Amino acid sequence: MTPILFIDRDGTLVEEPDDFQLDRLDKLRFIPGVIPALLRLRDAGYQFVMVTNQDGLGTPAFPQADFDGPHELMMQVLQSQGVSFREVLIDTSLPSDNAPTRKPGIGLALHYLKDRSVDWPRSAMVGDRETDNAFARNLGVRAFQLCTPQFGGEWDWPAIAHALADAPRTARVERITRETRIRVEVDLDRVAEPSITTGLGFFDHMLEQIGKHGGFALSLHCDGDLHIDEHHTVEDSALALGQALREALGNKRGIGRYGFTLPMDEALATAALDFSGRPYLAFEGGFQRERIGDMPTELVAHFFRSLCESAGLNLNLQVRGDNDHHKVEACFKVVARALRQAIKREGSELPSTKGLL
Incomplete structure (x- = not known):
């Protein structure tokens, strides 16, 4: 059985820009402690699935090309340090669309519920917003909300790694x-x-x-x-x-x-x-x-x-x-x-x- 850590992107893996769009390379900043924590969890048997809402990605307001550069660099840095993702799930809808694939909806992750190899009691979700917590509840896994000035929360990455890897x-x-x-x-x-x-x-x-x-x-x-x-x-x-x-x-x-x-x-x-x-x-x-x-x-x-x-x-x-x-x-x-x-x-x-x- 394999535990899965579902992970938000902006505000969780990387710092969220003030304008909420990571559309330039100079905006890319990793959250402190994230890579050592992910390595600990990898060694504890966890696989990682990224689940992120990217409002209006692919529209003139947020062109796909602006997204791809910083995202690909982020993935390359993580991969170079030994952190890989089983899957990257991106919802591009707007909040007003009420799409079932948009967190806290679990539409993008429904196929995992049919996977009998997933260790659900050990699986978890890490995010920075209440919508990430709600996604975790809807999926039936434990939620960890990172401590941020914008949205509160009480966890940091070392503590999350301790809670999940050390039991x-x-x-x-x-x-x-x-x-x-x-x-x-x-x-x-x-x-x-x-x-x-x-x-x-x-x-x-x-x-x-x-x-x-x-x-x-x-x-x-x-x-x-x-x-x-x-x-x-x-x-x-x-x-x-x-x-x-x-x-x-x-x-x-x-x-x-x-x-x-x-x-x-x-x-x-x-x-x-x-x-x-x-x-x-x-x-x-x-x-x-x-x-x-x-x-x-x-x-x-x-x-x-x-x-x-x-x-x-x-x-x-x-x-x-x-x-x-x-x-x-x-x-x-x-x-x-x-x-x-x-x-x-x-x-x-x-x-x-x-x-x-």
Whole structure:
């Protein structure tokens, strides 16, 4: 089965001129990142089909000769870099014609619906306008709208390549109670700088350790009732993060499942964890200080207990040392490193003799 990426032209492969007609060679500008992204997708097995509306092409207002030069140069550049198209579909009608071949109509692509070799669940459409999104809906494939000043959108080419080629394990969780409003986003297959805001500086720093040393993209933003105390913010952040991890892992096929010991100056922390689906925390360690920064130390174990409950995680966590700051930070770092090992995906086997995790 072959996945197909249907691709708009102007505003998607190349920048769209202010007058909406790419009719001169000096107007030809490629969208940033498009060629490396297409090469990644080609290597992932995708074939490309261009689908473009060219209003009135072939009329005196838009002569065919004016179109052919820039278009042929664009195709030559793409071909020279290893990017070829299975087919180029061009509709030349005007909007007022209401032609079924004009996007968002799928008249030009109907023959693909009869092709049993097309991998439709993996196929997608990339464009810069709502009409491209509607074309995707009409065809029954996923839509990606590029971010442009004219039409909005939220995607760029590297992100599209990641989403389609890597099949990333992602999740977005919103947890809203009378005490907290939390939004968590994770991508277990992408490395990125963590984005954390909870209103608690030291807690933010600890959550950053989970994303940074866990080796995955983590965004967590919490508005909590800090005028009461820190408990709800810490607890609910752990619950939301655990839920996001559980959802992103899905069926858990291919994961490492287990892992880590980590020193931090005089402190030593050990984390043995298992994404078994059976939540349990065994914590050994203590703290002399009541707080580290603005975070009560009594909430350290409570954070990991809440994380275990919502992630379906079995965690044995031990820490010893003299400096409480080092001990707390070592706890978060060692759990992050254990997570990095456990969520790493290799193959598609389920690491369980039970047949279920």
